[in-house]
Amino acid sequence: MTQAQRLVSVVIATYDSADYLPLAVRSALDQTYSMVEIHVVDDGSTDGTRQAMEQFRGHPSVKYHYQANQGQASARNKGIRESQGEYIAFLDADDVWMPRKLEKQLPLLESSDTTGVAYSLRTFIDENGNVLPTPTVDCHRGKVTARLLVDNFVGFSTSVVRRACLEKVGGFDESLAVSDDHDLWLRISTECDFDFLKESTSWYRVWPRQISTNYVKRFEYRVKIIERFLRQHPNAIDEATVNEAWARAYMGRGYCSARIEGRRVAALMDFISALRFRPTCALAWKEILKLPMRTFYHSVLTGALLKDGLSYFGWPSRSPAERR
Numbered sequence: 131m132t133q134a135q136r137l138v139s140v141v142i143a144t145y146d147s148a149d150y151l152p153l154a155v156r157s158a159l160d161q162t163y164s165m166v167e168i169h170v171v172d173d174g175s176t177d178g179t180r181q182a183m184e185q186f187r188g189h190p191s192v193k194y195h196y197q198a199n200q201g202q203a204s205a206r207n208k209g210i211r212e213s214q215g216e217y218i219a220f221l222d223a224d225d226v227w228m229p230r231k232l233e234k235q236l237p238l239l240e241s242s243d244t245t246g247v248a249y250s251l252r253t254f255i256d257e258n259g260n261v262l263p264t265p266t267v268d269c270h271r272g273k274v275t276a277r278l279l280v281d282n283f284v285g286f287s288t289s290v291v292r293r294a295c296l297e298k299v300g301g302f303d304e305s306l307a308v309s310d311d312h313d314l315w316l317r318i319s320t321e322c323d324f325d326f327l328k329e330s331t332s333w334y335r336v337w338p339r340q341i342s343t344n345y346v347k348r349f350e351y352r353v354k355i356i357e358r359f360l361r362q363h364p365n366a367i368d369e370a371t372v373n374e375a376w377a378r379a380y381m382g383r384g385y386c387s388a389r390i391e392g393r394r395v396a397a398l399m400d401f402i403s404a405l406r407f408r409p410t411c412a413l414a415w416k417e418i419l420k421l422p423m424r425t426f427y428h429s430v431l432t433g434a435l436l437k438d439g440l441s442y443f444g445w446p447s448r449s450p451a452e453r454r
Contacts, residue, residue: 138232138290139213140168143205144223146175148182150335151223155186158221163232168192169209170223174199203302203310210301218291220311224335225287226255231331235290238325246295246322247315250288250331257337269326275319276367279356279375282312284324287332295322309351316359320366345390349383377408385417394421 140158144151151170158168168191172179186192195212197205210218217239221227231250238248251269254262267285270277277283289311299317302310315324356375360367367375384400387393398421404414 136165136217136236137215138163138166138217138219138236139209139215139293140166140219140221141206141209141213142168142170142221142223143173143202143209144170144175144179145173145199145202145205146177146179147223148175148177148179151179151182152185153226154221154223155183155192157227157229158219159189159191160229161227161232162230163236166191166219166232167213167215169212170194171205171209171212172196173202173205201304201307203304203306206310207301207304210296216293218293218296220286220289220291221332222287224337226333226335227287228331228333231288232290234329234331235288235327238327239290239292242323242325244323245325246292246318247284247324248290248326249284249324250327251329252285252288252332252334253330255333255335257335259333259335262336264330269328271325272323273319274324275316276371278312278316278319279359279367280371280378282309282315284311284315285332285334286311287334291318292322298322306351306355308348309355312352313355313359316355320363345386346383349379349386352379353383373407377404377411377414380404380407381411381414381417384414388417388421397421 142151142154142158155168155170158166170183170192172183172195174197180194180196183192183194186194193212195208197208206220217236219232235248235250239245249269251267252264254264256262267283268277269283295318298321299314301314303313304310306313356379360372380400380403384397384404387400388397398418401414401418404411408414
């Protein structure tokens with residue numbers, strides 16, 4: 131490869147993350163792999179992000195782009211359009227890379243022309259940078275479409291993507307307010323292989339204002355993404371895995387509705403929907419039994435269990451799209 135071909139373009143989309151953005155940019159500049167350019171796309175921030183970027187003014191490897199607020203998918207797409215590298219590495223503005231991230235992950239892409247995405251494990255930190263317990267994630271390599279439908283196991287700030295593979299499927303879907311990365315990984319997985327490094331290469335920050343904490347919305351968009359993917363690729367995944375994906379999506383949304391938003395009737399309906407796809411799902415039964423009896427009384431009085439539980443959620447059988 132020539133030096134130009136080996137250039138890595140780092141895309142950082144940001145909105146009101148002025149306190150953390152310089153740390154993200156610095157972590158990209160401090161990589162042991164030095165052939166990088168960094169594109170920071172400010173999606174209409176109002177918190178002094180422009181001023182926070184002043185310290186990088188004139189740096190030959192850092193480019194700052196401003197746009198009126200259009201959403202994270204739009205900002206990410208702009209970063210891709212502005213970039214020149216053969217590989218594109220994504221970094222959220224509130225996350226931080228470890229120094230050898232690119233050095234360790236690029237060989238996964240360079241050793242196989244069929245690999246389109248290289249990712250890794252990550253370490254959770256809080257808003258002050260203190261290490262938090264990090265959930266265990268099952269990683270998958272090769273043809274990963276089926277497993278991706280069930281769960282998005284690719285940590286966004288750990289990903290490095292081959293530009294040629296990205297261009298085959300297009301960029302991020304700007305109609306998706308959240309989970310646009312999950313949608314992109316699914317589409318890429320139909321064209322390219324995935325590979326992973328089973329060690330942490332980034333710190334993932336958990337803090338109150340991050341976009342991904344809107345868990346209910348995230349699961350609502352997951353339902354939309356699954357529906358569309360199956361509609362466009364009707365024979366790509368076996369029925370058992372499809373049912374697992376639906377059950378996981380409805381369980382997640384129901385859990386968040388009950389525990390975070392206190393919407394117990396909505397949660398009950400989602401747990402019932404999960405059981406339609408996986409009748410033996412012990413977690414769904416467990417969550418239903420935890421709900422107060424008044425939830426069931428309210429559901430019966432409003433007709434939710436009869437109307438929604440039987441018709442809306444698939445009795446008689448209807449497609450997920452029809453049930454929405």
